[in-house]
Amino acid sequence: MTEILDLQKVCKTYRGRSGEVRAVDGVSLSLDAGEFVAVRGPSGCGKSTLLLLSGGLLAPDSGDVTVAGEEPYLMSTDARSRFRAANIGFVFQQFHLVPYLSVLENVLAPSIANKTAAADETLTRARSLVVHFGLEDRIDHVPGELSSGERQRTALARALLNQPKLLLADEPTGNLDEENAELVLTHLGEFAASGGAVLLVTHDASAAARASRTVFLDSGKVVTDDAATAS
Amino acid sequence: MSITRLVFNEIRHRKLNFVLTILSVTIAVGCLTGAQTLLRSDEVQTDDILAAKKTEVEAAVAERVKTVEEAGKAHQDFVRKEMLKLGFNILILPEEQDVSELLLHGRLTATMPESYVDKLAQSSVMTVNHLLPTVVKRVDVEHGGTKFDVVLQGTRGEVPILNRGQKKMLLAAVPPGSVVIGSEVQKKLGLKKADTLTILGEDFTVATINKPTGSIDDVTVWIDLKQAQKLLGMENLINTIFALECGCVGDRLAQIRAEVSALLPGTQIVEEEAKALTRAESRAKAEEAAIQALADEKAAGEATLRRTEETRIDIEDRNAGLAGVLVPLVMLGCALWIGFLAFGNVRERQSEIGILRAIGLSSKQILTLFLSRTLLTGIVGGVVGCLLGLQFGLQFGAAESLGITVSRLFEDGDLKLLVILAPILAVVFSAIASWLPAMMAAKQDPAVVLQE
Ligand SMILES: Nc1ncnc2c1ncn2[C@@H]1O[C@H](COP(=O)(O)OP(=O)(O)OP(=O)(O)O)[C@@H](O)[C@H]1O
Numbered sequence: 036m037t038e039i040l041d042l043q044k045v046c047k048t049y050r051g052r053s054g055e056v057r058a059v060d061g062v063s064l065s066l067d068a069g070e071f072v073a074v075r076g077p078s079g080c081g082k083s084t085l086l087l088l089s090g091g092l093l094a095p096d097s098g099d100v101t102v103a104g105e106e107p108y109l110m111s112t113d114a115r116s117r118f119r120a121a122n123i124g125f126v127f128q129q130f131h132l133v134p135y136l137s138v139l140e141n142v143l144a145p146s147i148a149n150k151t152a153a154a155d156e157t158l159t160r161a162r163s164l165v166v167h168f169g170l171e172d173r174i175d176h177v178p179g180e181l182s183s184g185e186r187q188r189t190a191l192a193r194a195l196l197n198q199p200k201l202l203l204a205d206e207p208t209g210n211l212d213e214e215n216a217e218l219v220l221t222h223l224g225e226f227a228a229s230g231g232a233v234l235l236v237t238h239d240a241s242a243a244a245r246a247s248r249t250v251f252l253d254s255g256k257v258v259t260d261d262a263a264t265a266s
Numbered sequence: 267m268s269i270t271r272l273v274f275n276e277i278r279h280r281k282l283n284f285v286l287t288i289l290s291v292t293i294a295v296g297c298l299t300g301a302q303t304l305l306r307s308d309e310v311q312t313d314d315i316l317a318a319k320k321t322e323v324e325a326a327v328a329e330r331v332k333t334v335e336e337a338g339k340a341h342q343d344f345v346r347k348e349m350l351k352l353g354f355n356i357l358i359l360p361e362e363q364d365v366s367e368l369l370l371h372g373r374l375t376a377t378m379p380e381s382y383v384d385k386l387a388q389s390s391v392m393t394v395n396h397l398l399p400t401v402v403k404r405v406d407v408e409h410g411g412t413k414f415d416v417v418l419q420g421t422r423g424e425v426p427i428l429n430r431g432q433k434k435m436l437l438a439a440v441p442p443g444s445v446v447i448g449s450e451v452q453k454k455l456g457l458k459k460a461d462t463l464t465i466l467g468e469d470f471t472v473a474t475i476n477k478p479t480g481s482i483d484d485v486t487v488w489i490d491l492k493q494a495q496k497l498l499g500m501e502n503l504i505n506t507i508f509a510l511e512c513g514c515v516g517d518r519l520a521q522i523r524a525e526v527s528a529l530l531p532g533t534q535i536v537e538e539e540a541k542a543l544t545r546a547e548s549r550a551k552a553e554e555a556a557i558q559a560l561a562d563e564k565a566a567g568e569a570t571l572r573r574t575e576e577t578r579i580d581i582e583d584r585n586a587g588l589a590g591v592l593v594p595l596v597m598l599g600c601a602l603w604i605g606f607l608a609f610g611n612v613r614e615r616q617s618e619i620g621i622l623r624a625i626g627l628s629s630k631q632i633l634t635l636f637l638s639r640t641l642l643t644g645i646v647g648g649v650v651g652c653l654l655g656l657q658f659g660l661q662f663g664a665a666e667s668l669g670i671t672v673s674r675l676f677e678d679g680d681l682k683l684l685v686i687l688a689p690i691l692a693v694v695f696s697a698i699a700s701w702l703p704a705m706m707a708a709k710q711d712p713a714v715v716l717q718e
Pocket residue numbers: 049050051056057058077078079080081082083084085238714717
């Protein structure tokens with residue numbers, strides 16, 4: 036199986052005014068293509084930090100991060116940006132949609148950074164994603180005019196535009212009702228089934244139940260890992 | 267999707283911030299352009315005022331120059347004509363004669379032979395028109411028992427000058443037995459024409475009474491030379507020769523003096539001031555006065571010009587000084603306000619910047635996103651501000667009321683350059699003002715926002 040994400044003894048310590056917080060403490064974790072991994076743990080255990088470390092958005096203090104066979108933290112800032120655009124999709128609890136762009140435009144936003152495909156091709160793909168996520172009636176609406184579920188589906192469509200290998204989701208269902216949460220989780224499962232790797236950060240057991248594997252984190256350390264126990 | 271699309275959509279989404287930013291740029295550029303237009307119309311106004319004043323002064327000076335020319339010409343003409351016609355008078359006296367005796371006492375004691383007159387008349391020494399030999403003595407005259415002390419002059423009228431044609435008589439000779447009296451003599455003795463006046467025991471009939479002259483002539487009586495010589499016991503002797511209307515001018519006097527003393531040994535020459543000279547002098551004075559007036563006019567004109575220029579420079583300096591303080595202040599305020607608005611914009615867009623960075627936009631693209639916005643506010647604010655500033659400057663610079671056209675203002679390259687460069691200036695200005703927030707946005711760590 037192709038390894039999509041590999042973390043080796045990754046450490047991250049935040050140095051704030053009120054002292055140091057060891058958010059991630061020697062985590063080793065690896066995700067293969069087609070895997071849907073849930074990361075669980077109590078609040079403040081370092082889940083989001085782990086996700087940012089994996090996404091090339093936060094450099095670790097020590098340890099190695101490999102995504103799709105490349106080490107983003109060895110690249111220049113701009114090269115890392117391009118790498119992210121091409122390989123990683125993000126979904127957040129707060130959606131983080133661009134407020135002045137319509138649904139279609141938000142979905143198209145990653146194409147500003149990643150111009151590998153022709154514009155009309157990208158547009159066709161964006162439209163099909165919009166349809167796929169059931170947003171065709173909202174295509175010209177801006178985020179302010181959408182429900183939470185619609186917003187998260189827009190964010191999901193945006194994350195998938197560049198056909199990433201890795202999808203990182205931080206509490207994507209946290210702000211959603213049950214029905215929409217279900218829908219989003221289904222889509223994540225779909226992406227994994229199609230050969231992508233999904234890392235889902237959640238504290239919700241039912242959400243984690245949808246994953247093929249669950250990793251428990253506490254105080255920045257991996258407590259249990261299904262894969263480790265399985266093997 | 268493109269950055270441009272993002273920029274325009276964002277502007278549409280946050281109109282207020284954009285409009286306020288443009289307003290600030292407009293105010294800053296408008297203030298600068300307006301002030302420059304005002305200062306420039308000041309300059310043009312100064313040029314106009316100075317040009318008008320200069321014309322005025324030049325006209326006045328030209329007028330004076332004409333006066334000077336006229337006065338000079340009148341003077342020259344007069345001198346030429348009068349000198350030609352009248353020349354001046356000289357008085358020939360015996361060498362040993364003390365001139366003060368005549369001036370103080372109205373009498374002369376030294377004598378010379380009467381034949382000198384004829385000698386002079388026959389010579390070609392000078393172009394004397396009239397020769398008057400006289401005897402002079404202070405005597406008492408009597409009428410009706412009243413005595414009066416007078417100057418007696420014996421005169422024989424004119425001596426014909428042989429080497430030239432006979433001239434018109436200048437002075438009528440007094441016939442023997444007659445007397446011409448001065449006005450004071452008439453008054454003192456209560457004389458009338460045809461009255462009898464007794465001089466040295468001999469009776470004379472009053473033939474003419476002269477008008478008052480305010481000179482020694484008023485106390486003088488004139489009788490025939492021969493009779494006078496006889497009465498005074500001075501047969502064939504005279505005291506003076508008046509040479510009237512010598513046809514020579516000033517500098518030739520020395521030459522005449524030499525020639526006369528060679529011809530008539532033992533004589534001296536006293537120059538008598540001729541009325542013609544006085545008049546010539548007055549004309550010379552008039553010319554001098556005109557020249558002085560011209561110089562005064564020139565000086566006054568220059569002073570007026572200088573004063574006007576100084577006043578204008580003063581006004582210009584004051585306005586420039588005011589603009590020099592106000593414009594930078596307003597621009598600084600606008601810059602701070604633009605910076606503040608840009609900062610607010612960046613703050614508001616933190617989450618957006620975070621996600622755009624996360625999905626792959628480079629920091630350069632984020633910077634472009636913000637600077638494009640700045641570029642737009644700069645161009646729009648620059649053009650609008652420039653036009654409003656010009657309009658303001660034209661209206662309040664009184665350029666319109668003075669009939670100063672816009673093209674006049676643009677003759678000087680500076681304002682033209684400013685107007686052409688205004689949008690660029692505005693862009694640079696707003697770029698500087700919003701640079702820091704834009705850099706903040708570009709440098710923002712996406713992780714920080716996304717963690718929330
Ligand atoms: N930027 C930061 N500076 C300092 N400390 C931080 C920062 N971000 C997170 N932390 C701290 O690091 C620890 C891990 O944070 P993290 O956000 O990864 O937790 P989490 O597991 O995602 O929590 P939650 O379930 O509440 O989202 C926490 O103790 C948090 O307070």
